[in-house]
Every structure is written in C-alpha cells, then in structure tokens.
Amino acid sequence: MEKTDEELVKEYNVTGDTDVFEVLVRRYGKSIYNFIYRYVGADSYSNDLAQDTFVKMWKNIKKFDGNKRFKTWIFQIAKNTALDWLKSKHSKTFSEIEALMGLDEEYLFEVIDTEPLPDELVGRKELKKEVEQALVNINPEYRAVVSLHIFSDLTFQEISDITGVSVHTVKSRYRRALIMLKKHLMP
Numbered sequence: 001m002e003k004t005d006e007e008l009v010k011e012y013n014v015t016g017d018t019d020v021f022e023v024l025v026r027r028y029g030k031s032i033y034n035f036i037y038r039y040v041g042a043d044s045y046s047n048d049l050a051q052d053t054f055v056k057m058w059k060n061i062k063k064f065d066g067n068k069r070f071k072t073w074i075f076q077i078a079k080n081t082a083l084d085w086l087k088s089k090h091s092k093t094f095s096e097i098e099a100l101m102g103l104d105e106e107y108l109f110e111v112i113d114t115e116p117l118p119d120e121l122v123g124r125k126e127l128k129k130e131v132e133q134a135l136v137n138i139n140p141e142y143r144a145v146v147s148l149h150i151f152s153d154l155t156f157q158e159i160s161d162i163t164g165v166s167v168h169t170v171k172s173r174y175r176r177a178l179i180m181l182k183k184h185l186m187p
Contacts, residue, residue, distance in 0.1 A: 005070035038147035041136030076162040134184035142177035
C-alpha cells in the first residue's frame with residue numbers, strides 16, 4: 001500500500017532518507033509546476049519558481065504540522081513563492097488593481113449568467129490552451145484560485161488554507177475570475 005504524504009513527511013523527518021523526500025517531489029513536481037505556470041504566466045520562470053518551492057519545502061519540512069494536509073501546505077508554499085516573484089515584477093498592489101477596475105463584492109453576487117462558464121469549457125480539449133492563455137490576462141490572485149480549483153482539483157476550503165483567505169473570499173475570487181475569463185474567451 002502506498003504511503004500518504006503525511007506518512008512520508010513523518011518518515012523523512014525521522015530518518016532523513018532522501019529517497020522519501022524524492023517521492024514527495026515526484027508526486028507534486030508536475031502539479032506544482034503547472035500551478036505556478038498558470039499563476040505567473042511565464043514559462044521561463046515557472047521551472048525556477050517550482051524548484052524554489054521544493055527548496056523551501058525542504059528547508060521547512062520539520063515545521064510541517066502533521067495534523068494538516070501536506071498537499072495544502074506545499075501548494076501554499078508554491079503560491080507564496082509565485083506571489084513574491086509577481087510582487088517583485090509589478091509595482092501596483094492587487095488592491096490597487098481591484099480599485100482601478102472598480103470591482104465591488106456586491107456587484108459580483110448579482111451577476112446572473114446562463115452561458116457556459118469557462119470552467120465547463122476547460123473540459124473541451126480544444127479550448128484548454130485558450131483558457132490557459134486567458135488566465136495570463138487576469139489578476140494573479142484570481143488566476144491562483146482558478147488554477148488550484150480547476151487544474152489541481154482542490155476544494156475551496158483547501159484553496160482557503162493555501163491562500164490564507166476565507167472560503168467566502170476564495171469563492172468570490174473564483175466568480176470574478178470566471179467573469180474575466182468569459183470576457184476573454186467569448187467575444
């Protein structure tokens with residue numbers, strides 16, 4: 001029987017066996033890279049940021065709380081690594097961007113749309129690339145939520161744990177992202 005992530009972390013922390021650590025890297029390498037790629041929208045930096053994520057994991061693995069899910073923890077490290085890179089690349093804060101766009105919480109809850117949402121379109125193979133390209137054009141906070149939910153198959157609660165914001169905020173960002181994606185995908 002295959003060991004859980006949490007069991008592997010515990011074993012690594014006790015034995016220091018690098019083979020155990022490599023199992024974790026192999027399990028999450030591709031999904032962390034894909035998440036970061038979608039989050040930052042820059043293939044040339046995604047590999048380095050994914051590697052940085054695993055270095056941070058290695059440095060902090062002794063601090064991992066065994067009562068929590070490892071998957072959530074590693075994606076949180078990836079999100080923070082990507083976010084730090086984005087902040088160093090951009091001079092405007094996300095709240096400034098939201099203010100410039102005039103986004104309002106109440107407005108988003110009133111949007112009623114009967115057209116198919118982008119997350120429904122992702123399942124269609126021919127549109128996957130278009131969705132990924134459209135993701136690059138939306139706010140990184142929203143991009144992260146969509147990437148984690150659609151492509152990494154995480155629940156809103158897990159995304160909340162990763163991002164450090166409430167489930168309500170995660171759902172709000174998801175709705176905003178879908179609205180923005182729809183504008184990019186549907187003329």
